[in-house]
Amino acid sequence: MRYELTDLRLFMAIAQAKNLSTGAAAVHITPSSASYRLKNLEQALGTPMFVRNARGMELTPAGESVLAHVRELFEGVERMHEDVGRFTLGLKGHVRLTANSSALNGFINPSLGRFLVLNPYVDADIEERQSEAIPAAVLAREADIGIFAGATDVAGLDVYRYAVDQLVVAVPADHPLASESEIKFGAVLDFDFVCMSRSSSNYLFLRDMAQKAGRQVRVRLHTHSFEAVLSFVAMGVGVALVPRSVIASLPGTAGIAMLALVEPWAVRELNLAVRADARLPTFTTAFMQFLLDDPRVAATRGA
Incomplete structure (x- = not known):
């Protein structure tokens, strides 16, 4: 499996917004780049993450499961940054x-x-x-x-x-x-x-x-x-x-x-x-x- 933290952050942003363009803007990339990255992520995981419908982009059951893990992953990343930050002054x-x-x-x-x-x-x-x-x-x-x-x-x-x-x-x-x-x-x-x-x-x-x-x-x-x-x-x-x-x-x-x-x-x-x-x-x-x-x-x- 080949994907980056940027791909997972993008996935989380799209899931939150239920819209690819809005999710792409949240992580400062273009919609075309976001579409390419999302396609690669779905191929790497071997299953679609979203269903496109009139309400926007809805998570599939597999997508819901991945989202829970991704949120937990980024909480761990945040704690890692905090632990490193303790070597400097301030929060x-x-x-x-x-x-x-x-x-x-x-x-x-x-x-x-x-x-x-x-x-x-x-x-x-x-x-x-x-x-x-x-x-x-x-x-x-x-x-x-x-x-x-x-x-x-x-x-x-x-x-x-x-x-x-x-x-x-x-x-x-x-x-x-x-x-x-x-x-x-x-x-x-x-x-x-x-x-x-x-x-x-x-x-x-x-x-x-x-x-x-x-x-x-x-x-x-x-x-x-x-x-x-x-x-x-x-x-x-x-x-x-x-x-x-x-x-x-x-x-x-x-x-x-x-x-x-x-x-x-x-x-x-x-x-x-x-x-x-x-x-x-x-x-x-x-x-x-x-x-x-x-x-x-x-x-x-x-x-």
């Missing part, structure tokens, strides 16, 4: 984190920025996903650390209480609901919404909660960030469902009223998970502890 490595949009924007990003400044030889890959998908992604080695809302029944994880957040309704200051201090979710659904992008975990959660209530979200605008969402709310475009932590992290919310949402799911318990059997490199463990020890985050756990 070195690459950490992968996946989280929902509320955790990313309300808590993680400020902690991440400070950690990277303090550790200039550590790189990070951050991905947003819906909370329900995150524990399985960590177990499948698609991320080193996952942060998600609610509990999980996925076995094989070590789970730590990370933060407590609350979803609130943001409305323009002159909106008919602005005088209310709290409100039921069903009453908010009578109005137009300003939402995060269609792929955002915040929007997908809002859509799912509305469907469970037998309603549809009246979306007037999808935009790219919570800051943009609140800006459009202040202009009177619509109302929004936003995490209280995000509001606290933004420079100002003039022209906006915040309403407590009287729903049990509005209080969001955020958990941090890693694989129970993972031999985490020192830099990953240090990053995890940095996230948990952030004073602003830790303070919410006692709220």
Whole structure:
């Protein structure tokens, strides 16, 4: 069998993206070169790794098996680099984190920025996903650390209480609901919404909660960030469902009223998970502890 680590890294990138061109871009090679390398890898292993269909490139059963081994292999390579790096000063490595949009924007990003400044030889890959998908992604080695809302029944994880957040309704200051201090979710659904992008975990959660209530979200605008969402709310475009932590992290919310949402799911318990059997490199463990020890985050756990 003749193949290189580059071939395996490419294979992993294509499996993650479910697209050859996107996977090729992730490892900085051309699509034609990626196609050639993938063909050689499949010939070396003696079986197809992917099935091409309308959804993109789906792994075959053999591909799923190879992917698990490849992820484990690169974890070993990462540990090897870390062991060598101990002969120099500071932490070195690459950490992968996946989280929902509320955790990313309300808590993680400020902690991440400070950690990277303090550790200039550590790189990070951050991905947003819906909370329900995150524990399985960590177990499948698609991320080193996952942060998600609610509990999980996925076995094989070590789970730590990370933060407590609350979803609130943001409305323009002159909106008919602005005088209310709290409100039921069903009453908010009578109005137009300003939402995060269609792929955002915040929007997908809002859509799912509305469907469970037998309603549809009246979306007037999808935009790219919570800051943009609140800006459009202040202009009177619509109302929004936003995490209280995000509001606290933004420079100002003039022209906006915040309403407590009287729903049990509005209080969001955020958990941090890693694989129970993972031999985490020192830099990953240090990053995890940095996230948990952030004073602003830790303070919410006692709220």
